[in-house]
Amino acid sequence: MSRDLKELLDLYNENAPLEEAFTIPAPWYLDADVELAESAQVFGRNWIAVGRVDQVAAEGQFFTVEIAGEPLVIVRGADGGLRGFYNVCRHHAAAVANVPCGTVQHLRCPYHGWTYGLDGTLKGAPEFAGVCNFDRAANGLVPVRVVTWEQFIFVTLDADAPDLMTSLGDLPARVSPLEIGKLRLFERKTYTLACNWKVYVDNYLDGGYHVPHLHKGLNSVLDYKEYTIENSARYSLQSSPMVSSQEHESFAATRTGDRAYYYWLYPNFMINIYEGVMDTNLVLPLGVDRCMVQFDFYFADVSEGARAANAESVAVSDRIQDEDVDICESVQRGLRSRAYGAGRLSVRREGGEHLFHRLLASDLCRAV
Known part of the structure; x- marks a missing residue:
């Protein structure tokens, strides 16, 4: 690989603890050499x-x-x-x-x-x-x-590559009690965003930091103060108790249960679980500044009688996704500004994002 790529990778310190860490630098979201290295070292070598x-x-x-x-x-x-x-x-x-x-x-x-x-x-x-x-x-x-x-x-x-179960670590044991295998596919939807795939993953992994500001409806059914972030070697779990609220009726009707679970598996797969409801998100790069996000929606009941309720749940997800699309595309535009190089991370909220950046840096270092 070129010396330029090494210089770009050297801009990030993967060994910095969270309280001292910066995000990966803006050029990592913009540079074609980084994109090529990701294809080979991230998507070409992981599960x-x-x-x-x-x-x-x-x-x-x-x-x-x-x-x-x-x-x-x-x-x-x-x-x-x-x-x-x-x-x-x-x-x-x-x-x-x-x-x-x-x-x-x-x-x-x-x-x-x-x-x-x-x-x-x-x-x-x-x-x-x-x-x-x-x-x-x-x-x-x-x-x-x-x-x-x-x-x-x-x-x-x-x-x-190590076998998948080794890569998953204790994730199967943690997910098993949620019985997601009983849920059945209802619908698949695909979105194309004008942003780098990592921008979307960053947004997912900010520990709910953006939820009160960007997702008013979702925030109404989550106990934000009790939102937790737990990192494992190759996955992160964000979780929140659910609360009863009629502030946004569609969210109250479709996001129920005791707790919400948001699992991210490196590098690009997310599993979002509520009571009787799950959606998965697969994020794939389409270029330096474009990505595809594939949503699969699952429900405990996919009978014809449950179709209207399931469709309402998908519509609620669409609203959340629309809000995320707008902010992710805004971030991509901002990453090109001379006013931005890298940002700091919230110790309380952005530990999952820190894990993502360190795993990414570790993979990319094999390219130089």
């Missing part, structure tokens, strides 16, 4: 959530996704096994699955008809008679590591 188990529940079901610039296909095999492959034909590199999802008996490249089994083995290479030293067994689809936790599917492009 990344890519989908749900129900998307590939039956034999031959598949979906496609792109991580760190790499096209992937996730598929359920004839033997019931879940597999991931680079979505790249071994002949001339076309995508073997060229639609977002579907059900197939095999994966056939639309370019020259090379056909692969659901286990990735090459089954057919038309008109290849006479090709010398061609090893059919060595020309199957290239696999990627894929595993599940709860109803979520994760992949890593790094063959040497």
Whole structure:
């Protein structure tokens, strides 16, 4: 990597304790070299959530996704096994699955008809008679590591990455009593924001700091003074007792229970849990100043009789998201100002953001 990248990374002190720490510097949200390093060292080497188990529940079901610039296909095999492959034909590199999802008996490249089994083995290479030293067994689809936790599917492009359960630490044990596996998908919504993906993660991890100012409705049902932040090695939990309030009726009706739980798993996956309600947020970079946030909404009851109530809950989430979009895009504009270099962090509120920045810096240091 260039010397310029090293100079940019040296602007941040990942060893500073929270009470002395600054945020990562503004150029990290703006620089193309940082973006390339993130693709390789953050998204290319960690476990990344890519989908749900129900998307590939039956034999031959598949979906496609792109991580760190790499096209992937996730598929359920004839033997019931879940597999991931680079979505790249071994002949001339076309995508073997060229639609977002579907059900197939095999994966056939639309370019020259090379056909692969659901286990990735090459089954057919038309008109290849006479090709010398061609090893059919060595020309199957290239696999990627894929595993599940709860109803979520994760992949890593790094063959040497620690297994997912090691990366999750005690998170599965902490989430297990919440029984999120009983919740069922209701709807998926996708948003595109004019900001760097890290701006969105920062906003999520500020310990509720912005909630009283930006999210009046949500704030009405959270006990902000009792809002807590707990960091583990690779995740952060923000949590708050719920309170009864009729100040904002739609929030009171859709955000209930004793406590709200907001889990963030490095680098880009969030799980938000209320009583009988969960949504997950997956944040993916689309460029230095653009990102996509994918929301999946889950409910304990997804019957037709519960549709109206569930739709109202999603609408409440939309209102919160709209408020976050506006402020995140404002931050992105401000990061380009000569008036800003880096900011300080609240010891009371922004420990999760501090964890994110230190993990990010640790990954990026491998690029120089």
